[in-house]
Amino acid sequence: xxxxxxxxxxxxxxxxxxxxxxxxxxxxxxxxxxxxxxxxxxxxxxxxxxxxxxxxxxxxxxxxxxxxxxxxxxxxxxxxxxxxxxxxxxxxxxxxxxxxxxxxxxxxxxxxxxxxxxxxxxxxxxxxxxxxxxxxxxxxxxxxxxxxxxxxxxxxxxxxxxxxxxxxxxxxxxxxxxxxxxxxxxxxxxxxxxxxxxxxxxxxxxxxxxxxxxxxxxxxxxxxxxxxxxxxxxxxxxxxxxxxxxxxxxxxxxxxxxxxxxxxxxxxxxxxxxxxxxxxxxxxxxxxxxxxxxxxxxxxxxxxxxxxxxxxxxxxxxxxxxxxxxxxxxxxxxxxxxxxxxxx
Numbered sequence: 001x002x003x004x005x006x007x008x009x010x011x012x013x014x015x016x017x018x019x020x021x022x023x024x025x026x027x028x029x030x031x032x033x034x035x036x037x038x039x040x041x042x043x044x045x046x047x048x049x050x051x052x053x054x055x056x057x058x059x060x061x062x063x064x065x066x067x068x069x070x071x072x073x074x075x076x077x078x079x080x081x082x083x084x085x086x087x088x089x090x091x092x093x094x095x096x097x098x099x100x101x102x103x104x105x106x107x108x109x110x111x112x113x114x115x116x117x118x119x120x121x122x123x124x125x126x127x128x129x130x131x132x133x134x135x136x137x138x139x140x141x142x143x144x145x146x147x148x149x150x151x152x153x154x155x156x157x158x159x160x161x162x163x164x165x166x167x168x169x170x171x172x173x174x175x176x177x178x179x180x181x182x183x184x185x186x187x188x189x190x191x192x193x194x195x196x197x198x199x200x201x202x203x204x205x206x207x208x209x210x211x212x213x214x215x216x217x218x219x220x221x222x223x224x225x226x227x228x229x230x231x232x233x234x235x236x237x238x239x240x241x242x243x244x245x246x247x248x249x250x251x252x253x254x255x256x257x258x259x260x261x262x263x264x265x266x267x268x269x270x271x272x273x274x275x276x277x278x279x280x281x282x283x284x285x286x287x288x289x290x291x292x293x294x295x296x297x298x299x300x301x302x303x304x305x306x307x308x309x310x311x312x313x314x315x316x317x318x319x320x321x322x323x324x325x326x327x328x329x330x331x332x333x334x335x336x337x338x339x340x341x342x343x344x
Contacts, residue, residue: 002055004094004158008094008095017136028044032064040066040132041131046116047065053175068113074151082150084148084150100142115131165230168224170223172201182205209222
């Protein structure tokens with residue numbers, strides 16, 4: 001199953017490819033004839049990236065393309081074409097297929113070149129990945145003055161299932177399983193500040209996996225997401241009762257008007273319970289954060305919430321997906337955690 005992130009990740013793999021014939025033109029020529037071995041290959045590159053990332057149906061609505069004009073017309077026919085005005089360029093999205101006219105018109109028949117949007121920069125500019133730019137695959141920054149327009153593929157909407165993917169994954173892998181891993185790592189507290197969950201197992205993901213392995217004392221090849229790392233990551237994502245409690249101040253139902261009572265600590269085993277542990281506690285949570293866990297007859301549900309420990313904050317509310325009850329929390333002046341039920 002394809003996605004915009006998988007398409008971009010595939011394009012990144014080919015950065016630095018140059019000359020012709022090359023692997024991309026050979027693959028295209030194997031289906032369409034040797035005349036394409038040394039042909040201009042910008043749209044050949046887009047075609048091959050789409051096929052290899054599972055996005056052929058979305059990116060190639062009328063099938064393989066080597067001629068940019070026909071490719072743009074394909075998007076126009078299915079009403080997924082956007083003219084290259086500065087306002088439209090600022091509404092582009094990563095994964096859009098962007099077409100260029102060096103004569104600075106917005107005319108499809110005058111299109112000269114094509115690439116994929118990697119990042120929208122604002123001000124009518126985008127960062128792209130393009131094949132056959134100087135006979136190589138490179139990143140470029142392009143402005144509306146040279147953009148005829150872009151097509152928006154009907155990518156499959158990606159949604160993380162909240163679980164760690166099965167092993168094994170390593171540097172160079174691309175696709176939604178890598179994206180699942182990246183989301184799981186970030187949920188577990190690792191950082192992917194530059195690319196986030198982009199579906200490309202690059203250096204940033206290697207470093208995040210290595211960091212997770214080190215923190216959890218996992219004996220496995222550094223930076224490779226193997227079976228032991230997968231098991232530990234899934235365990236880190238699984239809700240479980242707290243092992244330490246912050247002081248908890250229980251207020252009763254919020255909609256009845258909070259009234260403070262004696263601070264209590266609530267432990268696992270109660271029919272309905274709330275537990276907290278926090279600031280730089282058991283799971284090396286980010287600063288100024290706590291983990292709240294709700295226990296009911298169906299088990300534990302937990303979530304990390306950021307709460308400023310230095311000063312009071314408005315109530316932060318979230319809902320237990322297993323019940324109809326909600327819970328609101330906040331820090332008090334003295335650092336205690338205030339809790340209020342919001343039953344519905």
